[in-house]
Amino acid sequence: MAPVRILIADPLELVADGLRVRLAGANDLLVVAHAGTGNGVLEYLRDHVVDLILLEVSLPGMDGIDTMRSVRRLHPAVRVL
Numbered sequence: 001m002a003p004v005r006i007l008i009a010d011p012l013e014l015v016a017d018g019l020r021v022r023l024a025g026a027n028d029l030l031v032v033a034h035a036g037t038g039n040g041v042l043e044y045l046r047d048h049v050v051d052l053i054l055l056e057v058s059l060p061g062m063d064g065i066d067t068m069r070s071v072r073r074l075h076p077a078v079r080v081l
Contacts, residue, residue, distance in 0.1 A: 003030040007044060009067065010056040011036045019054060038062030038070070045075055052079045 006023065008016045008031060016034040023029045032050060035041045038059045044050075053071060057064035068080050 001028065003028050004052055005030055005032045005050045007032060007041065007050040007053045008034045009036075009038070009041045009053055009059065009064070010034070011058070011060055015056070036060070038064065038067030041067050042070055042074070045071065045078070050078060052081065055080050 006029060008019050010016050010019075013034070013036070016036075020031045020034075023031055033044050033048065035044055036059075039062055041053065041055070042062075055064050055068060059067060062070075071078055071080055
């Protein structure tokens with residue numbers, strides 16, 4: 001079974017690094033990218049496929065709620081947490 005590909009969306013690199021370290025030990029999970037903004041999430045999804053986005057609500061620019069709505073509309077198979 002292929003690992004779950006995860007995009008971490010958080011403006012703080014420290015938070016993203018902490019999540020990456022915590023998830024690194026799981027064989028079935030793979031953090032593939034980090035985006036610090038909602039626009040960064042959408043840009044990444046233009047060229048890449050992920051299964052799950054760990055999404056911070058307080059993103060600069062486009063907030064997490066608007067980002068989630070855009071992801072749901074453009075990439076309905078992607079899960080958002």
